[in-house]
Amino acid sequence: MQSNRERAPRVTVRIPPPLRPHAGDQPSLSVTGATVGEVLACLARDYPDLGQRLLTPEGRVRPYVNVFVGEQSMTARGGPESAVADGDVIAIIPAVAGG
């Protein structure tokens, strides 16, 4: 019998350069999850240091991180509950700003 995780879509998550040291220095990772939120939670389980930088202790995406599925922001798709499909590319984008 397959677990939920085994049946879940497999997506590619692109990691921006400043966060790669917390993701085994890899530019992208293959992760499973049915929604954007599940994908990020899976990532946080596998790479806890990365997870701390992406998610609050309550599991919300931190304000200085943007998440895109393809070229659409997670927010525009309906937030972390939005579904993902096999082969989707999720990009983690650092907020770049200053004064």
Add this chain to the structure above:
Amino acid sequence: MGRMAEMRLPSPLRRALAQHARDAWPEEACGLLVGVGGAPREVVRLANVAGDPLRRYALDPLEYMRVEHAAERRGLGVAGVWHSHPDGGAEPSETDRRAAWPGWLYVIVGLQGEGQHCIRGWRLVANEFVEEELHAEQS
């Protein structure tokens, strides 16, 4: 005290940075540095989408993503971030420090009137900016 770290910033890139800063004045100009192994080879100017572009800069995340992906398809990468201070020095502000990511080179162009400018490089180390000496040519 240790020797200041060094980074090559070729003259054409310096000229491009200064020109972008002047073109955007009195607003802040901003963008990315694309290169290899952390060394900048190209200056990419992007829109400043900050609410107060006279005093702040912010990149559109979608534009950031497109530059990063295009660079990596060419075997390059995002080596850093640049922005201008339209009427000031090239030292990072407290706002710059709070928003900075470790690992990247942050280049600041300070415009100082009469066509004068100053370009300096910084990197966040242990949550503080440490200056890197920018050389026009390979040292």
